[in-house]
Amino acid sequence: MTQIPEKMLPAEELAGRRLEIMVNAYMLLVHNLRQEGVALDKVKAASDRAWQMIGEKAGATLKPLFEGAPTADMTVQSGNIATEVHGMTIRREPLEGAHRTIFEACPWHDAAEALNMPEEWRLCRGGHESFLKALYNTLDPQVSVAMDAAPPEGALCSEVIRY
Numbered sequence: 001m002t003q004i005p006e007k008m009l010p011a012e013e014l015a016g017r018r019l020e021i022m023v024n025a026y027m028l029l030v031h032n033l034r035q036e037g038v039a040l041d042k043v044k045a046a047s048d049r050a051w052q053m054i055g056e057k058a059g060a061t062l063k064p065l066f067e068g069a070p071t072a073d074m075t076v077q078s079g080n081i082a083t084e085v086h087g088m089t090i091r092r093e094p095l096e097g098a099h100r101t102i103f104e105a106c107p108w109h110d111a112a113e114a115l116n117m118p119e120e121w122r123l124c125r126g127g128h129e130s131f132l133k134a135l136y137n138t139l140d141p142q143v144s145v146a147m148d149a150a151p152p153e154g155a156l157c158s159e160v161i162r163y
Contacts, residue, residue, distance in 0.1 A: 019087045019107065027111040034121050047123045048130040055131035058082065059138025071140055071163040075099070078139060079161065082131070098162040100148070102155045109156050125157055132159070 009017070033043050062081065066074040076092070079101060083090050089105035108124045129147050136143035144162045151158040 015085075016087070019085070023087070023107045023111050027108070027115055027117070030121060030123060031115050031117060034117075040120060043121075044123055044126055048126050051127040051130040052134045055134030056138050058131070059135045062135075063139055066139060071143065072099075074139060075136065075143055075161050075163055078135065079132075082135065095160065098160050100158055100160050102152055102158045104155060106156055128157070129159075132161075136161070 030043060030047070034040075059078075062078050066078065069077075076099065079090075083101075083103075087107040088103055091102050091104060093100040093102065106124065108127075109122070112122045112124065125147060129145060132145045136145055140163070142163065146160050146162075148158040148160065
């Protein structure tokens with residue numbers, strides 16, 4: 001038997017591949033549930049609950065890192081971590097006692113596009129909101145999250161985080 005040399009992937013490349021697998025697995029699950037005729041409201045409720053639980057877990061993991069940090073700094077830094085982990089490209093606008101996060105690129109959106117998912121079956125927005133509300137509630141219950149009804153021109157979506 002031929003010995004195959006062991007190759008190590010850089011941590012960032014490995015993380016990117018894991019994200020791609022996670023995104024595709026989630027989107028294929030939603031796509032297949034739709035094809036199987038499972039009601040949208042049931043799929044959405046299950047998805048939102050799953051993202052809520054992931055947000056709670058992320059908040060519990062991050063909370064010790066932000067002990068004593070100002071709330072504004074904690075929301076920006078934890079948001080940076082979450083968007084990096086989920087492969088999103090964002091920009092921020094400071095507001096009085098808050099900030100707006102504008103999502104310019106998102107692999108979840110790209111996967112839905114690739115599968116030609118109808119708009120109502122693109123559960124990214126609800127999952128994102130469920131995740132963030134749980135994340136911030138775990139970190140600091142005074143923080144609130146609201147998705148903008150109409151994101152800025154060219155954005156996929158946007159949200160306001162108040163602290």
